[in-house]
Every structure is written in structure tokens, then in C-alpha cells.
Amino acid sequence: xxxxxxxxxxxxxxxxxxxxxxxxxxxxxxxxxxxxxxxxxxxxxxxxxxxxxxxxxxxxxxxxxxxxxxxxxxxxxxxxxxxxxxxxxxxxxxxxxxxxxxxxxxxxxxxxxxxxxxxxxxxxxxxxxxxxxxxxxxxxxxxxxxxxxxxxxxxxxxxxxxxxxxxxxxxxxxxxxxxxxxxxxxxxxxxxxxxxxxxxxxxxxxxxxxxxxxxxxxxxxxxxxxxxxxxxxxxxxxxxxxxxxxxxxxxxxxxxxxxxxxxxxxxxxxxxxxxxxxxxxxxxxxxxxxxxxxxxxxxxxxxxxxxxxxxxxxxxxxxxxxxxxxxxxxxxxxxxxxxxxxxxxxxxxxxxxxxxxxxxxxxxxxxxxxxxxxxxxxxxxxxxxxxxxxxxxxxxxxxxxxxxxxxxxxxxxxxxxxxxxxxxxxxxxxxxxxxxxxxxxxxxxxxxxxxxxxxxxxxxxxxxxxxxxxxx
Numbered sequence: 001x002x003x004x005x006x007x008x009x010x011x012x013x014x015x016x017x018x019x020x021x022x023x024x025x026x027x028x029x030x031x032x033x034x035x036x037x038x039x040x041x042x043x044x045x046x047x048x049x050x051x052x053x054x055x056x057x058x059x060x061x062x063x064x065x066x067x068x069x070x071x072x073x074x075x076x077x078x079x080x081x082x083x084x085x086x087x088x089x090x091x092x093x094x095x096x097x098x099x100x101x102x103x104x105x106x107x108x109x110x111x112x113x114x115x116x117x118x119x120x121x122x123x124x125x126x127x128x129x130x131x132x133x134x135x136x137x138x139x140x141x142x143x144x145x146x147x148x149x150x151x152x153x154x155x156x157x158x159x160x161x162x163x164x165x166x167x168x169x170x171x172x173x174x175x176x177x178x179x180x181x182x183x184x185x186x187x188x189x190x191x192x193x194x195x196x197x198x199x200x201x202x203x204x205x206x207x208x209x210x211x212x213x214x215x216x217x218x219x220x221x222x223x224x225x226x227x228x229x230x231x232x233x234x235x236x237x238x239x240x241x242x243x244x245x246x247x248x249x250x251x252x253x254x255x256x257x258x259x260x261x262x263x264x265x266x267x268x269x270x271x272x273x274x275x276x277x278x279x280x281x282x283x284x285x286x287x288x289x290x291x292x293x294x295x296x297x298x299x300x301x302x303x304x305x306x307x308x309x310x311x312x313x314x315x316x317x318x319x320x321x322x323x324x325x326x327x328x329x330x331x332x333x334x335x336x337x338x339x340x341x342x343x344x345x346x347x348x349x350x351x352x353x354x355x356x357x358x359x360x361x362x363x364x365x366x367x368x369x370x371x372x373x374x375x376x377x378x379x380x381x382x383x384x385x386x387x388x389x390x391x392x393x394x395x396x397x398x399x400x401x402x403x404x405x406x407x408x409x410x411x412x413x414x415x416x417x418x419x420x421x422x423x424x425x426x427x428x429x430x431x432x433x434x435x436x437x438x439x440x441x442x443x444x445x446x447x448x449x450x451x452x453x454x455x456x457x458x459x460x461x462x463x464x465x466x467x468x469x470x471x472x
Contacts, residue, residue, distance in 0.1 A: 038171075038175040038176050038183065039175040040171065040172060040173045040174040040175035041172060041173060042173045042174060042442065042447070045174070045440070045441030045442055046441065046442070046443050046446070047438060047441045047442065047443060048441060049439075049440060049441030050366065050368075050404045050405040050439045050440075050441070051366055051367065051368040051403070051404035051405075051436075051439040051440050051441075052177070052321075052366045052367070052440075053316050053319075053320065053321050053322065053323070053366070053367050053368070054166075054167075054170065054321070054322050054323070054367075054368045054369075054370065054436060054440070055312050055316065055323045055324075055325070055354070055367060055368070055369045055370070056166065056167075056322070056323070056324045056325070056369075056370045056372075057309075057325050057327070057347075057351065057369065057370065057371040057372070058154075058324060058325065058326045058327070058372065058373070058374075059327055059330045059343075059347070059371070059372070059373045060147075060151070060197040060199055060326050060327065060328045060329075060330060060373070060374065061147070061197035061328065061329060061330030061331030061332070061373065061374075062147070062150070062330060062331060062373045062374055062375045062376065062377060062392055062393075063330045063343075063373040063376075063377070064332060064336060064340060064376070064377040064390050065138070065376045065377065065396065065397055065398035065419070066106055066377060066379060066390070066419050067106055067107050067108050067121060067123070067336070067340055068120070068121045068123060068124060068340075068344065068398070069120065069121065069136060069138065069398035069400075070138050070396075070398050070415060070419055071106055071110040071119050071121075072105075072106065072379070072415075072417065072418060072419045074417040074418055075103060075104075075105050075106065075379050075417070075418045075419055076105035076106055077105075078103040078105065078418065079103055079104060079105030080102060080103065080104075081102070081103050082100075082101065082102060082103070083101035083102060083103050083379070083380045083418075084418075087416070087418060087420045087421070088101055088380075088420070091395070092145060092394075093145075093378070093391065094145050094146065094391050094392035094393075095333065095382065095391050095392070096378065096380060096382060096391045101380045102380060102381050103379060103380060103381070103418065104379065104380060104381035104388060104390065107336060107337045107340075108121050108122055108123055108340075108341075109121070109122045110122065111128070113128035113129070113131040114128070114129075114130075114131030114132040114409060115132050115409065116131055116132050116408075116409030116410070116411075118131040118132075118134075118136060118409065118411060119411075121344070123340065123341055123344040123345075123348070124344060124348050125348065126348045126349045126351070126352035126353075127348055127351055127352050129352055130352045130355045130356065130402075131409060132408055132409040133355050133359065133364070133402055133408050133409070134355070134400045134401065134402045134408065134409075135400060135401045135402065135406045135407050135408065135409075135410045135411075135412060135470050136398065136399075136400045136410070136411045136412065137398065137399050137400065137401070137412045137413055137427065137467075137470065138396075138398045138411060138412070138413045138414055138415060138422070139396075139412065139413020139414060139415065139422035139423075139424060139425050139426050139427055140372070140376075140396075140397045140398060140399050140413075140422065140427055140428070140429075140432070141394060141395055141396065141397065141421075141422050141426060141427070141428050141429075142154065142374070142375050142394045142397065142428065142429050143159065143394065143428070143429070144159050144374070144375065144394060145375065145392050145393075145394045146392065147197065147198070147331070147374060147392075148198075148200075150374035150375050150392075150394070151199065151200075151203050151374050152202070152203065153374075153429055154372065154374050154429055155203045155204070156203075156205075156207065156458070157429065157430060157433055157457070157458050157459060157460050158460075161202045161205075162202075162205075162207055162208070163205075163207045163208070163456070164205065164206055164207035164208065164209045164213070164449075164458070165184075165203060165204045165205055165206070165207070165214075165215065166322065166324075166433065166436070166458065167183075167184035167186075167204060167213075167215050167321070167322035167324060168184060168204070168205065168206040168207065168209050168213040168214055168215070169209070169213075169437075169447070169458045170184070170321055170322050170437075170440060171183040171184050171213045171321050171322060172206075172209045172210070172213045172449075173440075173442055173447060174321060174440060174441075174442070175321070176319060176320065176321045177319030177320075177321065178315075178318050178319035178320045178321070179319070181279070181282065181315065181318055181319070181320055182215070182216035182320065183213075183319075183320055183321040183322065184204065184213065184214070184215040184216065184320070184321065184322045184324075185215065185216055185217075185218055185315055185320050185322075185323050185324070186204045186215040186216065186217045186218070186324045186325075186326070187217070187218050187308040187311060187312070187323075187324075187325050187326070188217065188219075188325075188326045188328065189303060189304055189305040189307075189308050189325070189326070189327050189328070190327075190328045190329060191305075191327060191328060191329035191330075191342065191343050191346050192329075192342065192346070193329035193339055193342065193343065194329070194335070194339070195329065195331065196328035196329045197328045197329060197330065197331050199326055199328065201215075201217070204217070204324065208449065208451045208456070209449060215322075215324065218279070218283070218311070282311065282314055282315065282318065283301075283311065284300070285298075285300045285301075285307070285310055285311070285314070286300045288300075288310065292310070292357070293310075295353045295356065295357060296309055296310045296349070296350050296353040296354075296357075297349045297350060297353070298310060298350070304346070304350075305325065305327045305346055305347050305350055306346075306349065306350035306353070308325050308350075309325065309350040309351065309353060309354045310350075310353075310354075310357075312325060312354065313354060313357050313358060313361075313363075316358070316363060316367055317361075317363070327343075327346065327347055329343060330343055330373060332377075332389045332390065333382050333383075333389040333390070333391065334382065334383055334387045334388060334389040335387040335389060336387075336388065336389040336390060337387070337388075338387060351371065354369065355369065355402055355403075358403065364402065364403040364404075365403065365404070365405075366403075366404060367403045367404060368401065368402075368403050368404035368406070368436060368439050368440075369401060369402040369403050370399065370400075370401050370432075370436065371399060371400045371401070371402075372397075372399035372400075372432075373397065373399075375392055375393060375394045375397055376393045376394070376395075376396050376397030376398065377390035377391065377392070377393050378390050378391045378392075378393040378420075379418045379419045379420050395420060395421040395422065396415045396419055396420060396421050396422050399432075401470065404439045405439065405471055405472045406439075406470055406471060406472065407470050407471065407472050408472075410470060412425055412427075412467070412469060412470050413425035413426065413427065425469065427467050428464075430459045430460045430462060430464035431459075431464050431465050431466070431467050432467070433458050433459045433460075433464065434459040434464040434465060434466050434467075435466050435467045435470070435471070437458065437459065438466045438471075439471075444457065444458065444459040444464060444466070445457070445459065445464070447459075
């Protein structure tokens with residue numbers, strides 16, 4: 001007869017707070033006593049580790065690079081004229097397929113910023129103030145042309161659901177330095193526009209990796225995590241005893257059946273208990289001081305992208321390995337001239353503040369910041385009269401990176417004269433993933449997980465390359 005069967009459930013629970021249960025409770029109440037930072041499967045990384053953490057800023061909806069980052073004088077000259085067929089014949093388009101294609105020139109002015117003379121939109125004055133700290137990549141491409149598969153591809157390296165997201169891969173490989181917070185945290189903010197871009201939790205899924213590596217979403221309003229507070233009359237000590245008892249049972253069961261899912265369940269119980277104390281402290285930014293709040297342009301608890309950028313810095317300080325921020329409402333098929341200035345204003349100051357704040361704290365050197373949408377926008381107008389916009393486009397998009405030995409003040413790659421396709425130093429999403437892993441000290445082509453008989457990789461199997469030209 002096994003150990004569990006030899007005693008009643010009530011007797012076992014009564015004793016669980018003693019012995020192993022007592023030790024578990026002690027570690028829950030004082031994590032530093034017994035629990036070291038979680039380790040990843042890689043142990044010591046094979047490459048020099050330039051980045052300890054990643055902050056990925058996602059502009060959900062597909063931003064227009066032609067109004068923000070990639071000024072095209074020739075496109076301005078061609079405004080209102082037919083798009084030359086040589087650019088588009090036989091090419092895949094989204095909603096403009098089969099329609100009359102008309103060039104649309106840039107809707108806003110550009111200026112050269114910083115010592116590097118980086119050309120940026122007048123809509124991004126604050127980002128312009130840190131132009132010498134960022135690397136602008138104008139030759140990004142992606143395989144997907146519609147939102148959901150494009151988000152999946154950017155997050156997982158595959159257009160179909162079910163694959164692990166970037167943050168899951170990284171915490172699986174490296175673990176986390178956070179003792180009482182998740183190693184992979186997601187925050188979402190919504191612009192004050194018309195139609196916020198839908199996003200789904202599968203974009204930060206652990207896929208076929210152990211479920212403890214999936215992203216934890218911190219909500220911007222209300223309880224940041226559901227069921228964060230204990231019921232009335234339940235003390236932290238009593239709840240800790242319950243968790244310890246449950247985990248003692250789980251450990252007994254795991255010793256018999258050797259099911260890896262039980263280990264995940266134990267870890268999740270412990271993390272949830274710890275987060276009940278750590279998350280409220282994390283979210284309370286009132287002690288940051290007026291100067292810091294002014295830098296970001298936020299009010300404590302306002303749920304804005306700016307507040308989330310400040311929280312991203314606080315998470316980075318506490319050891320969280322991968323922090324992803326989504327800002328929705330960049331899908332401008334129309335009203336681009338009217339809506340884009342509003343979206344840019346919502347993120348411009350905060351993005352610059354994040355760079356400045358990390359830099360002044362000595363953290364930018366080992367933090368990799370990535371700023372991107374899921375695809376770009378066409379140089380052709382969508383709608384010929386009135387409030388025009390631009391259609392989805394996967395042949396050309398712009399993104400920027402900062403920190404972690406990425407070259408500063410650099411513009412990498414270029415598109416053709418009309419901004420239709422990347423043509424110089426072309427890079428793709430798999431290259432971006434490979435570069436991120438490289439800066440974290442991971443060899444992207446040797447970092448895999450056996451799934452359905454194949455060695456699955458974040459950077460794919462199509463020959464991704466590290467973008468060495470942008471690295472210092």
C-alpha cells in the first residue's frame with residue numbers, strides 16, 4: 001500500500017504543514033530562504049550574453065512606416081498618380097487586390113535628428129531626442145499579410161497557432177531572475193481610437209513547451225491579475241498553509257507517476273501565492289516621484305501605454321526576463337492623417353522615457369528593447385477620396401531596437417524609391433529572432449525542442465541569420 005493510501009486525506013492535510021509542508025510554507029513566505037531564481041534548460045549560455053532581458057514593444061495593427069520612419073521624396077512626387085505596374089504586377093496584396101492602385105505621398109514632414117542625423121517623422125519628437133541611442137531597421141519583411149497570422153509569426157516564428165511564443169522560448173532556455181514574479185509578463189493598453197486591434201492570449205502561449213513558461217498578463221485596470229486578493233477572513237499564513245498542503249500532495253503524487261505536468265502545477269501554485277504579495281507592490285508607482293512620472297507622462301494607475309512602460313522598467317529591475325507591451329489601434333485603412341498623430345502621441349514620449357530611464361540607471365547596456373508592428377503599410381492609398389489610409393503590406397516595414405550592444409544611431413537597410421519593397425540588407429522575422437537570441441547568449445540554430453518528431457526552433461529551419469551589421 002502506498003503512502004497516500006495508508007492514511008486518510010484529512011490526516012495527511014493536518015500533517016502537511018509539518019515536515020515537508022512546513023518547509024514549503026517557509027519558502028513561500030520567505031522565498032529568499034530556499035528558492036533561488038529559476039534556472040533554464042541551457043544552464044550556462046554558449047555565447048557572450050549582451051542582454052539579460054528583453055522589452056518588446058508591439059504596436060498592434062500595423063503602423064505606417066511611410067509616415068513615421070521611411071521618408072520617400074519620390075513617392076511625394078508621385079502623389080495621386082497611378083502606381084507603376086512594375087512594382088505590383090503579380091504581387092500579393094490584401095484589400096487592394098484587383099483595385100486601381102494610386103500612389104499616396106507621405107502625409108507628414110520629416111526632420112533629421114541627433115548627431116547621427118536620423119530622419120524621423122515630425123510626429124515623433126521625443127523619439128527624435130534619443131535618435132543617437134536607437135538602431136532603425138528600414139528593410140524588415142514578414143511572411144504574413146493579415147493581422148492574426150502576422151501576430152503569430154512575429155511572436156512565435158510560425159503563422160499557425162500552437163507554437164511557443166518568444167517569451168516562452170526565452171524563459172524555457174534561460175529561466176528568470178525574478179523570485180516572486182513571472183519571468184514572462186504581458187501588458188496591453190488601448191489607444192483612444194476607433195477600432196482597437198484584436199489580440200489573443202495565444203500570442204503569448206507556451207505552445208508545446210511546459211505551461212509554466214506562458215506569459216502572465218497584468219491587466220491595466222482593476223486587479224492586475226484575476227483572483228489576486230484573498231477572500232475575506234483568509235489570512236496570508238492560512239492561505240500559505242493551504243498551498244503548502246496541496247503541493248505536498250502533488251509532490252507525493254509526482255513521486256509515483258513521474259508526470260512533468262505536476263511539477264508545473266506545483267510551480268504555478270507557488271508563483272501565484274508569491275504574486276499575491278509582489279504584484280500589488282509592483283503596480284503601485286506612487287513612490288516613483290514626480291520627476292519620473294513627468295518623464296513618462298503618466299499618472300499612477302491610468303492604464304496607459306506610458307504607465308506600462310514605467311512598469312516594464314520596474315519589472316526589469318525585479319528580474320523579469322521577457323516583458324511585452326501591446327498598444328492597440330494602429331490599423332489605419334482610412335483616417336490615417338487624422339488618427340496617426342493621436343497614436344504616435346500616445347507612445348512617443350513613453351518610448352523615449354524608457355530608453356532614458358534605463359540608461360540613467362545603467363540598465364540599457366544589458367536590456368534589449370524592440371519596437372515593431374506586425375507588418376508595414378502600402379505606398380498606395382486605400383480609398384481615393386476623403387479620409388484615406390494604407391493597406392497591409394509585408395514587403396516593407398520599419399522597426400527599431402536599442403540597448404544590449406545594438407549599434408546606436410544607425411540606419412540599417414533601405415526600401416526602393418517608392419517604399420514598396422525592401423531592397424538593401426533585407427531582413428525577416430526569423431533573422432530578428434535569431435539576433436535577439438544571439439544577444440541573450442543563445443545559439444539560435446542549436447536551441448530547439450523535439451516536437452512531433454522534429455527539432456522545432458523559434459528562428460525556424462529556413463536558414464535565419466543573425467543581423468551582425470547592427471551589432472556593436
